[in-house]
Amino acid sequence: MAGFNKVVHSYEEALAGLKDDMTIMVGGFGLCGIPEGLINHMVTMDVKGLTAISNNAGVDNFGLGLLLKQHQISTMIASYVGENATFEQQMLSGELNVILTPQGTLAEKIRAGGAGIPAFFTATGYGTPIADGKETREIKGRHYVLEESLTADFALIRAWKADTMGNLVFRKTAANFNPMMATAGKITVVEAEEIVAPGELDPDHIHTPGIYVDRVIKASFEKRIEQRTVKAAK
Amino acid sequence: MALTREQLAQRVAKELQDGFYVNLGIGIPTLVANYIPHGIQVMLQSENGLLGMGEFPTEDNIDADLINAGKQTVTAVAGASFFSSAESFAMIRGGHVDLTVLGAFEVDVNGSIASWMIPGKLIKGMGGAMDLVAGADNIIVTMMHADKYGNSKLLSTCELPLTGYGCIKRVMTDLAFIEIKDGAFHLLERAPGVTVDEIVAKTAGKLVVPDHVPEMTF
Numbered sequence: 001m002a003g004f005n006k007v008v009h010s011y012e013e014a015l016a017g018l019k020d021d022m023t024i025m026v027g028g029f030g031l032c033g034i035p036e037g038l039i040n041h042m043v044t045m046d047v048k049g050l051t052a053i054s055n056n057a058g059v060d061n062f063g064l065g066l067l068l069k070q071h072q073i074s075t076m077i078a079s080y081v082g083e084n085a086t087f088e089q090q091m092l093s094g095e096l097n098v099i100l101t102p103q104g105t106l107a108e109k110i111r112a113g114g115a116g117i118p119a120f121f122t123a124t125g126y127g128t129p130i131a132d133g134k135e136t137r138e139i140k141g142r143h144y145v146l147e148e149s150l151t152a153d154f155a156l157i158r159a160w161k162a163d164t165m166g167n168l169v170f171r172k173t174a175a176n177f178n179p180m181m182a183t184a185g186k187i188t189v190v191e192a193e194e195i196v197a198p199g200e201l202d203p204d205h206i207h208t209p210g211i212y213v214d215r216v217i218k219a220s221f222e223k224r225i226e227q228r229t230v231k232a233a234k
Numbered sequence: 235m236a237l238t239r240e241q242l243a244q245r246v247a248k249e250l251q252d253g254f255y256v257n258l259g260i261g262i263p264t265l266v267a268n269y270i271p272h273g274i275q276v277m278l279q280s281e282n283g284l285l286g287m288g289e290f291p292t293e294d295n296i297d298a299d300l301i302n303a304g305k306q307t308v309t310a311v312a313g314a315s316f317f318s319s320a321e322s323f324a325m326i327r328g329g330h331v332d333l334t335v336l337g338a339f340e341v342d343v344n345g346s347i348a349s350w351m352i353p354g355k356l357i358k359g360m361g362g363a364m365d366l367v368a369g370a371d372n373i374i375v376t377m378m379h380a381d382k383y384g385n386s387k388l389l390s391t392c393e394l395p396l397t398g399y400g401c402i403k404r405v406m407t408d409l410a411f412i413e414i415k416d417g418a419f420h421l422l423e424r425a426p427g428v429t430v431d432e433i434v435a436k437t438a439g440k441l442v443v444p445d446h447v448p449e450m451t452f
Contacts, residue, residue: 029282029319030305032298055319082358083305091357100357103281104323104365111320123368124327127346127399130364160299172316173283174299179318207318223298229306231290 006166006216007195011041014189014217015154018047021074022153025110025181026054026064030083030226033174034063035158035191037219043070051075053110053150055103055177057087062224071095077150079103083226102130105147107180112149114183114212119148155185158221159208162192163199166213167206175207182208191219235427236379236408237450244269244452246335246374246406250276257281257326257366259336260304262376266335277313279331281322281362286314303362326362327369334370336363338377338402340392343439345402345414347375348394360397367398379407379436386438388412388419409433411450418442423450 028034052073058065075097090096121144135146160171243265252274278287280302288309302308338349350360405412411423418440
């Protein structure tokens with residue numbers, strides 16, 4: 001069945017068309033909500049010179065850290081990169097071009113990109129180094145910075161449930177950047193824990209409508225925890 | 235005596251009001267959640283997409299899909315909601331959060347704050363801090379008054395790259411509670427046993443000291 005059936009059965013199909021020097025968006029906050037299988041498959045592909053847009057850069061041996069280790073990423077757009085030693089080395093040596101972007105501005109750049117808005121004014125970062133070289137404007141007595149939106153060749157998304165038409169539901173804080181990134185990819189690829197038939201997801205509860213989604217693949221996830229914190233059981 | 239991290243958090247917690255939506259940064263600000271006064275209800279916002287953050291889970295109910303902005307596993311309280319990062323920063327940038335508490339390396343008399351980068355030494359990124367300081371009206375910065383060599387972190391002009399320009403009005407240090415207005419620090423309270431002279435000596439920016447400076451209570 002073709003039509004609106006977006007399910008693919010292999011990572012080769014899921015990432016078909018990904019080439020050198022492309023821009024990718026990768027969902028997740030820390031290691032929470034990252035498309036693990038898609039990242040792992042990219043490590044096996046001979047693809048390099050990537051521009052990666054993601055809030056964080058993974059850790060040394062998991063998530064985007066794996067792509068960094070293989071020198072597949074040349075530019076990284078992120079808000080916080082504190083957990084990755086490989087990243088720090090490559091940034092300090094100049095091998096990796098890093099564009100640090102405030103987290104809310106990053107989220108809005110992606111949302112705007114998916115919504116067809118080329119740029120927006122925000123007070124975030126006014127008077128700081130991230131406003132250097134950018135247009136500023138005073139509106140009703142407050143100063144704002146013009147930030148341009150972001151889109152990508154591929155958006156790599158992790159969802160909880162998808163139906164075969166690409167409607168998506170996210171789970172808890174694993175949503176984070178995934179919903180906006182799903183709208184901002186020329187090709188949006190979703191890795192879901194569960195794929196169901198159309199009609200099984202309540203239309204009132206769908207977070208991302210299928211129009212944004214091109215490919216869906218079912219996967220199981222390790223869901224590695226970065227900071228395992230617990231209180232004593234009573 | 236200078237305040238401990240816990241005492242600092244405890245004093246900040248007194249600024250919480252019933253019905254506040256509150257964003258607590260990483261470090262000392264996170265500890266504020268342990269001292270929410272009895273009889274008031276606050277909802278904690280975590281910028282990775284959670285309003286209504288609860289305490290840490292037990293081993294039995296740990297969930298990798300439920301973390302806070304410090305990437306720690308947490309729980310959600312009754313009445314909590316989950317949402318995207320864009321929605322989360324709409325709350326923050328749109329001024330919907332009632333109180334924001336975050337740390338800093340330096341603040342200055344104009345209310346500017348530096349907290350994300352030490353050139354040549356540390357570049358971890360700003361995370362959500364630039365959005366938080368730009369979006370919130372009610373911010374308390376928690377920090378040490380001086381470094382371990384006694385060098386003041388309350389300056390005439392921040393020396394490190396800024397996180398935000400002219401946006402901070404209140405600072406809680408291990409020595410004092412300070413308001414920033416009219417281009418100066420104003421001493422509101424001092425830590426128990428800390429003299430005004432010590433605070434003056436460790437404040438590099440212009441400091442206005444009233445005739446009577448009360449000791450903090452907790």
